[in-house]
Structure formats: structure tokens, C-alpha cells
Amino acid sequence: MSTHELHGGAKPLAAVQLHKVVRQFGNQRVIDDLDLNIAPGEFVALLGASGSGKTTLLRMLAGLDNIDSGQLRVPTARAAVFQEPRLMPWKRAWKNVVLGLRVENAKARAVAALTEVGLAHRLEAYPATLSGGEAQRVALARGLVREPRLLLLDEPFAALDALTRIRMHELIIELWRKHNPAVLLVTHDVDEAILLADRVIVLAQGRVAEQVRVDLPRARHSGQPGFQRLRAQLLGLLGVEVETGDVEQNPRYSHG
Amino acid sequence: MTLPSSSDAAYLTVEKPALLPGRKVRGDWRPPGFVIRCISPLAILLFWQLSSQLGWLPSRVIAAPSQIGGTLWAMIVSGELATNLLVSLQRAVLGLSIGIIIGVVAALISGLSRRGELVLDSPLQMLRTIPSLALVPLFILWFGIGEFTKIALIVLGTTFPVYLNLFAGIRGIDPKLIEAANTLGLSRAELIWHVVLPGALPSFFVGLRYALGISWLALVFVEQINTTAGIGFLASDARDFMRTDVIVICLLIYSLLGLLIDGLIRTLEHFALAWRPSFVRT
Secondary structure, X not given: OEEEEEOOOOOOOOOEEEXXXXXXXXXXXXXXXXXXXXXXXXXXXXXXXXXXXXHHHHHHHOOOOOOOEXXXXXXXXXEEEOOOOOOOOOOOHHHHHOOOOOOOOHHHHHHHHHHHOOOHHHXXXXXXHOOHHHHHHHHHXXXXXXXXXXXXXXXOOOOOOHHHHHHHHHHHHHHHHHHOOEEEEEOOOHHHHHHHOOEEEEEEOXXXXXXXXXXXXXXXXOOOOOHHHHHHHHHHHOOOOOOXXXXXXXXXXXXX | OOOOOOOOOOOOOOOOXXXXXXXXXXXXXXXXXXXXXXXXXXXXXXXXXXXXHOOOOOOOOOOOHHHHHHHHHHHHHHOHHHHHHHHHHHXXXXXXXXXXXXXXXXXXXXXXXXXXXXXXXXXXXHHHOOOHHHHHHHHHHHHOOXXXXXXXXXXXXXXXXXXXXXXXXXXXXXXXXXXXHHHOOOOHHHHHHHHHHHHHHHHHHHHHHHHHHHHHHHXXXXXXXXXXXXXXXXXXXXXXXXXXXXXXXXXXXXXHHHHHHHHHHHHXXXXXXXXXXXXXXX
């Protein structure tokens, strides 16, 4: 068992490299001989039923969980955004953003990051006064201010209302393009995965069951040619059969 | 707009005339709330005074309000009250400070490290179940009947509520916040300073409130054993001379100080816990 962390310098072939990684709880192998590479700047979405090992994988990449055997390489500059914003309730928004950041011009960095997510006016707000979407944007700013080469997103939009979620999708793509970190998005939402990701990975029993490259041109929407076919394919892989007939005319989201 | 068939039994129709500008919704004057609240206490006081004057309430049972007022004034003017109050306050503050410090240090040690918990928690949990006032005989044998015993008893009573609540507060921090802090690369010291301690602060204040209440209770008790000054001394002295007016004054002082300290803690909380949803103004 070994864990290497990449440091700056020579340009790596992959931002994330996993080779024969195993993680087991008791007798159950949650991650089972998993091989996975994520290229620098690549946006990968991870789909899978509950218990497929998605969250364990993300936690291993975030450094919150160990591996039992195999090889794992991740950049040290990484950040995670969870389903709940997980902001410190006793710190104002900008203090939350720079928590743990050891730089001199912390406040200026916080202001810049919060401006990027459209919260320049909420610098001094306590998390209790923020709406769900605002809190999640602060969490996003907190991740991005660290200039991560790997951004881990654990169902970050699942608890948001549908309208806020659409805006967050647009924001995440905009920020991804600007900062260009590798992104691993864990989600339950097949549409979200297709809208955002370069590649969708379906995880089952701790292994990569299927990978689908999403070649649809950006500024995607669910009425795009090929979108519904991809959606049906991915849902099929997750064990949900849908008809692809007349749904094409009925776009649900559009952006990205 | 007229609603169709407002008499229809299947609908509930609410109709009110349009508001004219400048017209108040409820025009008639009412006395402010605090005046109404004062009515019944004042009535009780009046009844008490009348009962005393008519001889229904003999002064060896309880003195008349007017007599109590007069005695209070005399005690204030002579400085008797201030001297004894100061002595009591000193005891309470000293005992409380030591108790809080011991409680905080112990809670930090056993809250922040498993080893510390193993060493400290079980003896403290055992000690906690002994009512501190039951230790009076032992303390008198050990330390005599001087000031040390009095302070030690207050310390003993106030340490545990602080310890227990702060310990629970430290251990009760949302593990998700700890996880988030770990992904942000906080060192252990930073984790304690930025996450654990602020998160445990509300529980600490709960402990502080209990400790203050207990310090007062202990004070009343210890000041009745061999003292020559303090509010408790005034009360036990008054008992010997059947001065019910002085006893009532002592009770009043205790309750006023209790209120005062509660107000003080409220203010402290308001500043220290400004981030809590109940305090935050949007």
C-alpha cells in the first residue's frame, strides 16, 4: 500500500492516477482493484447507485480516507465541495473562504474569490444568513481560492432548488474554464453529468463498470441531438430503462 | 372588486374596508405592557403592607414592606450592606474563577485527547456525583473553618458544570466540519482554535450559567458557617435576632445579583455568539 502525492515541476500525464486500488470495510470491498486516470483539466462525472463506492472514492481522493492496497496519486493542491456547504457558522463568509490559507493578502484573495462567485456583497455575512445557494457558492469560493489542480465535488447541487441548480451549473463551468482544474463530480443526476462532464464514469461494486465520453458541443442542453440517447444509455447502465422517443423536444435544462 | 355570491355557504369571505392613508389600524390607546405587568405585583405588595398594619402578619413571621424599605435604606446609608456585599462578591468571584479555570483546563485536556479522557474523565465523573455540600465536614477537618474551606466548596461546586458542558461541546462538534477543516489543510492547533473551540462555546456558556447558579447556592450555605461578614452572615445573624426585615433584604440581594449576573452572561453571549441564527440580524 502506498500513497504518493504529486508536486509541481514536471508536467504529469494525469492529475489523478489510481492503480489497483482496494478499500474494504470488514469483508466488503467497497473499492475493488480500481484503475482510473483523470487528465489535467478534465471534467469527470461519477455516476453509480448507492453503495457503488462513489463517495468512498471521492473521500480517498480528498485525503479523508485511506486505501488498503494499490497506488493512488493525487495533486496536493486539491479542494472539496460537499453536498452541505460545511462552512464554519462562527466565521464570516470571507473568513471561511481563507480558513487554513497561509498567505499574506488573505482578505484580498477572499474578496477576489467571492467576487468570482458573485458574492462580493456578502463578504461579512455569517453563514446562518446565507441562502442555500449562496452558502454553496461560498464553499466553492473556499475551494477555488486554494488554486486546486483537482476539484472534488460531492453532489454539491443535490440540496439546491431547481432554479439555483441551473445557475450553479453555469457558474461551475465558467469557473472550471477559467481555473482549469481537473474536476471529479459525484452525482446522482444523469442529466447533470451529461451537461457538465467531458467523461462520465459509471461505478458499480467498486469498479468502473462503464465509461462514456460526452462529445456534445458545449453550452449543452437536454434538447441537443444525442443528449437523450446518451441519457438513455447511462440510465440503462444504472438499471433504469427509458424510452427515447418523443422526449427530445422537451429540454429540461440548458446551459454549460 | 365584488366577489360573486358572498353569502354562498361553501365559501368563507373576508371583507374589510380599504385603509385610508394615515389611519391607524387600531386607534384606541392602551397602557404599555410593562404597566399592566406591574399591576399584580403592586397589588400583592399593597395587600402585604395592609396585612402587616392590621396585625394579620406579625413581624416575627415577616416584616412589613415599609419596614423592610426603611431597614434597607439604613443599611445602605451606614455602608453595612456594601461592606458585606463586597465580601460575598469576592468569595463568589474568587471561587467561581478558580472553578471555571479548573473546569476549562480539564475539559480541554479530556475533550481534545483520548488519552486525556482516559486519565481524567472517570475520576471527575466519580467526584461529580458527590454533592459538594456533603463534603463540608471533611473540608472543615482538613482546612478548618476559615476562608479556604468556603472558597474550596464554591470551586468544587462550579468546576463540574463547566467541565461537563465544555467536554460535551468539544465532543459534539459536527464531524462534517472537522472533515471540511481537514480538506482545507488546517493544522491541529488551527483546527482547535478555528473549529473546535468556537463550536464548543455555546455549550461552555450553558456550563457557565449552571456554575453561576451553583456558586450562589454554595455561597449562601458556606456563609452560614462561622463567618463575620457577607450576605449569608447578615442573614444568619438576623435569624438570631428575629429580624425578618434583614432576612428579606438578604433574599432580595441574592435574587437581584442572580438577575444581574444572568444579564451579564446574556450580554457576553450576545457578543461571543453573534453568529448564531438567533442573534444574527440579516
